[in-house]
Amino acid sequence: DVVLTQTPVSLLISLGGQASISCRSSQSLVHSNGNTYLHWYLQKPGQSPQLLIYQVSNRFSGIPDRFSGSGSGTDFTLKISRVEPEDLGVYYCLQRTHNPWTFGGGTKLELK
Amino acid sequence: QVKLLQSGAALVKPGASVKMSCKASGYTFTDYWVSWVKQSHGKSLEWIGEIYPNSGATNFNEKFKGKATLTVDKSTSTAYMELSRLTSEDSAIYYCTSGTDWGQGVMVTVSS
Numbered sequence: 001d002v003v004l005t006q007t008p009v010s011l012l013i014s015l016g017g018q019a020s021i022s023c024r025s026s027q028s029l030v031h032s033n034g035n036t037y038l039h040w041y042l043q044k045p046g047q048s049p050q051l052l053i054y055q056v057s058n059r060f061s062g063i064p065d066r067f068s069g070s071g072s073g074t075d076f077t078l079k080i081s082r083v084e085p086e087d088l089g090v091y092y093c094l095q096r097t098h099n100p101w102t103f104g105g106g107t108k109l110e111l112k
Numbered sequence: 113q114v115k116l117l118q119s120g121a122a123l124v125k126p127g128a129s130v131k132m133s134c135k136a137s138g139y140t141f142t143d144y145w146v147s148w149v150k151q152s153h154g155k156s157l158e159w160i161g162e163i164y165p166n167s168g169a170t171n172f173n174e175k176f177k178g179k180a181t182l183t184v185d186k187s188t189s190t191a192y193m194e195l196s197r198l199t200s201e202d203s204a205i206y207y208c209t210s211g212t213d214w215g216q217g218v219m220v221t222v223s224s
Contacts, residue, residue, distance in 0.1 A: 048209075048214035099171060100174065100175070103157040104156070
């Protein structure tokens, strides 16, 4: 199975600050069709995960442009600028290129 | 808007089975795969498998073959997952998801 390693495990950020989360894959996430199925989710406390970014860098409907995704191959990054209170929770990367889908271990974003 | 409404929490005995539901609304149910995801207490997410409502085709994480059975009822736009031969390792929250939208989760507790 593809292993996704997220770093850091936890992140202490001040309101208005910037956060950066890395997701590294044990193998390339480029599908044979040329697409890269690497997505980012946020799970707020007590809630279901919500989609933020799909296919590396595309913001899902309603997601503010403070969230941005980048990367290629095996190395991906989620950046959150101007952190707001509603951004707190656990962030997960997910790959859907290879069966089975696999998730990263999560990064907990907390306020400093 | 898209909604995935899952059935309520379940307390089941070891060795028994449990069947949970995921009722979709707000989109054409038969057009999108429905996946199921497990989240053990305080841990990351595991993909169990997916079903295509139009045909009933399924894909599974090898780890969950023999444990999970996925079915749909197109007439009610409802997806089902049955977990069999339950042990304490199956105690978790189970989510259904279309990839973009997620149900609220079902907490399954396996205890005698």
